[in-house]
Amino acid sequence: MKRLAAHWQILAALLLATVTALALRGLFANAPETSTAAHFISGALETTKFIGELFMRALKMIIVPLIVTSVVAGIASLQGVSGFGRLGAKTVAFYVGSSLCAILIGLFLVNAIRPGLDHGKPNETVRKAFENSAANASEAERAKIAEAGSREAKDFLDVFRSMLPENVLSAAADNGKLLGVIVFSILFALAITRLPGDEIATIQNFFKSANDAMIVLTNWVMAVAPIGVYALIFPVVYETGAGLFLNLGKYFITVLCALAIHLFVVLPLVLRYAAGINPWNHIKAMRPALLLAFSTASSSGTLPVTMRCVQEGAGVSKRVSSFTLPLGATVNMDGTALYECVAVIFVSQVMGIHLGFGAQFFVVVAALLTSIGVAGIPSASLVAILLVLKNSGIPGADTAVVALLAVDRILDMSRTAVNVFSDSCAAVIVASTEGEALFTEENQVLPEA
Template sequence: MKKIAGHWQILMALVLAVGLGTIFRNLTIAADGEGEFVEFAKQATEVSSFIGDLFMSALKMIIVPLIVSSIIAGIGALGGVKGFGRLGAKTFGFYALTSLFAILVGLTLVNLIEPGIKDGQPNQTIAQAFEKASTDASDAEKAKIEQANQRKATDYADFFKKMFPPNIIAAASDNGQMLGLIVFSILFGVGMTRVPPGEMRHLQGTMQGINDVMVLVTQWIMSTAPIGVFALMFPVIYDAGWELIRELLKYFGTVLLALGIHLFVVLPLILKFVGKVSPIAHFKAMGTALLTAFSTASSSATLPVTMRCIQENAGVSRRTASFTLPLGATVNMDGTALYECVAVMFVAQVMGIDMSFGAQFVVVGAALLTSIGVAGVPSASLVAILLILKNSNIPNAEIAVAALLSVDRLLDMSRTAVNVFGDSCAAVVVASSEGEDVLTGNPTSSAE
């Protein structure tokens, strides 16, 4: 019997989780939150959350050794840094351009649809929902808002500080310090090529061996992905606040439509006309990574899967993948930048704040900067939205953010998938520009 492909297994797990989560939630509501079934449902979600956390931890566990060994082995195999400056310029240029496109798509749609406006006036129903959500926010949500509220625009400078962490061991244990690991790994790899070959032969072989082992471990972890994905999604669907989502349906639709246009129109056009590759073939190659990104809502946790898909399925070389993808998971956030722009404009519409062209231009610039500068911190979008709202002099920003945070998980999953796909597009376009034979159906042709 033919084995079902991994991405189809994950998709079936997602569908099953949505179906069971919806059924359990409806039965719980019908029972008025009391009874044996309600207790069973709560226990089921707790067990599911525990299994989902284990899956997430397993993915995060391999990020550091995979990044370090991949970058160092890739530079060592080249025998130097020839072309790395060109590679870096292309990568950063791609990331800046696609993030700007994403923001402009979001800005255009939020101005055309006006999700915060009803009958030509600020939507008072949503404004009241904002107030209620702020009052009903959990202690954990209030703590997140308070933490984000303490950050200032000058904190963007932390982005550059993270490039050179004073303690690389401490940086390895902090997801927000992945940029420092990338810089250290590049410097280590370059330094290794400057030592006499005879002395470095064993170290280079060791790094290559570690990288091969980490790829194998990634495959083992991904064999459990359908279970992990189900476990992550089931509690999300069960706990989702559908009542507030109904009030914010127009806002949800605007965000999802904008993300869809960027994912299915803008990025494929770039693949077709800049990368000279088939967008359909690339979607097929990245299927498992996209579903993993959607279910985990974490670009960093999805990184091992993304690197596996981009090398084994798309045929991008280790040299290109090991540079573009870890960097992208740290600084390239197309979906996040788009979401920030739409969220800020939506809040302004609900609050009755008229945003002039100049003010919207400021929002575009701020969204572009914050999607890079605060991407490594927990609740990055929350931090960015608060910073932009404050910078735009919009009152009661904390109240609005509390409402958005309460329904953020579903949108977070969607924009993470866009973030990951944007990273993969960068790897393919850069690889194609470097003369690599990608997406040809022969993935081993450029695997080194």
């Protein structure tokens, strides 16, 4: 009997986790702390969180060796520095353009819907929700906000410092500093192209074989993806209260609508007219990666699956995908940039601060620049939001971000899926400009688990 495709397994796990979490929440949410039901739910949450952590650790375990082997094997096959420069220029141009487009979509919708206003005036209900959230914030939330608030604009220069790590092994041990690993891998690959022909072939064969082994290991990890996805989603759904979602409903819908427009309208149009690719066909090929990105809220954690989907489902070569995708998982954050813009304008509306054209232009530029420096890990964009809020002169930044943090997980999952899809579009479009024969609907083979 044919095995169920990977994306259907992950989708089933998502739905099952949501249904069981909502059912148990409805039955036991108000159970006394000393009751058997409360102990059962506590044990279930701890168990699923532990399993989810193991799954995320397995994904993160393979990221660095996968990046190193794929980047070195791919870039070393380019025709020296000129081939790399052409590929790099196309990739960076797409990433900057797509992020800017996403920000402008968010800016348009937040000004059109005005989620922070009630009949043209600052929404007092939401402002009180901000204050209540700040007053009832947990120690973990307070610590996260305090850490994020301690960052300054000059701290984002660390992005450029991290490109040249003093110790590449230390950078490899920190999944938040993947940019240094990528830069080292690129430089090492370019150095290989300067060696004698026989030595080039030896090193290329080694890294190609190592990359093939990493793909096998990725398939092993993905075999348990449905279990990992269930374990990640169950506690999120169970612990997410509905109160703030009701108060922040317009904001929540504004962000989701903007993300949906970028994911299902703008990027597909770019695929159609820039690469001649059937957008729906590409979305089908990317389903396993998109569902995993939504489940994990981590662009970096999804990278192994993104690379497999782009190569097997879209026909992009390792030469292109091994450069565009690791770089995209680190610096291309369309969904994050869009979210930052909407969040800042929303808070300014609630606080009664009018932002003119100049101020909103600053928000656009700041969102674009800070999104590049945001690590591909959950909730890292809170740092950027606080930074932009404070530099825009908007009061009550810390209070507002605590409330946004309460509904951030679902939005984080959604914008991560947009980030990953944008990375895949970049790979396809760059591959098409490089003259690669991409898969069509007739010869496409969708990746399986």
